[in-house]
Amino acid sequence: MLKPALLTGGSGRLGSELQQLLPELIAPSSSELDVLAPDKYLDSLRPRLIVHAAAYTDVAAAETEREACWELNVEGARRMAQAAARLGARFVLISTDYVFDGTRGGYSEADTPGPVLNHYALTKLLAEEVARTAVPQGQLLIIRTSFRAREWPHSRAFEDLFTSQDYVDVLAPDIALAISRIEDIPYDTLHIAGRRRSAFELARERAPGVKAASRASAPVELPEDISLDSSRWQQLKERFRSDS
Numbered sequence: 001m002l003k004p005a006l007l008t009g010g011s012g013r014l015g016s017e018l019q020q021l022l023p024e025l026i027a028p029s030s031s032e033l034d035v036l037a038p039d040k041y042l043d044s045l046r047p048r049l050i051v052h053a054a055a056y057t058d059v060a061a062a063e064t065e066r067e068a069c070w071e072l073n074v075e076g077a078r079r080m081a082q083a084a085a086r087l088g089a090r091f092v093l094i095s096t097d098y099v100f101d102g103t104r105g106g107y108s109e110a111d112t113p114g115p116v117l118n119h120y121a122l123t124k125l126l127a128e129e130v131a132r133t134a135v136p137q138g139q140l141l142i143i144r145t146s147f148r149a150r151e152w153p154h155s156r157a158f159e160d161l162f163t164s165q166d167y168v169d170v171l172a173p174d175i176a177l178a179i180s181r182i183e184d185i186p187y188d189t190l191h192i193a194g195r196r197r198s199a200f201e202l203a204r205e206r207a208p209g210v211k212a213a214s215r216a217s218a219p220v221e222l223p224e225d226i227s228l229d230s231s232r233w234q235q236l237k238e239r240f241r242s243d244s
Contacts (some may be wrong), residue, residue, distance in 0.1 A: 103222020166194030
């Protein structure tokens, strides 16, 4: 892995897992590194790799806290990407399946994102675009993924929302592998996800007593099927494993 390597969002769900898997990652707190003003910290560290996992991720709250969501997801990504470009560092942006509209599922990296259904999705799609604008070709990797905490946190789950989301401890090892082998990845976008199933089926894997619910009961508009095609990543992973 390229070193020094910086991780933002280290206290988050994914960031905590990545630090266990990749202890060489330097993960400053938000008080140490402000993603809206990162230059002083980054100039002192001069990382060769930046993994930008810091994000506003509460989909429902984003509808009322739009400014906070925009500032972290769009402006934070912009400034971190610009700093990476200036330093000549590789930049990994953790993105989401919500950049797709969810009308059919099975989305590959070649599919055009949008139209988005909620404010959170809009900010994550724009984060991808500001990163593509700021970071030179060959230095950027966008990883689209979707993960849950190790335990299902709710009493209900949507039976009419289909996803390739998985639990963070299932997906984090693959994301860590991609980060560690970034120099061997010839793409600027990767989908790293699980198999397609309903959110209800996913929930019952670790919470057998969970009750079924409908997307219509959600406080925000949600897509019907945002499952991702991760065959590109599966081929790369097979190659990486055969190398070791």
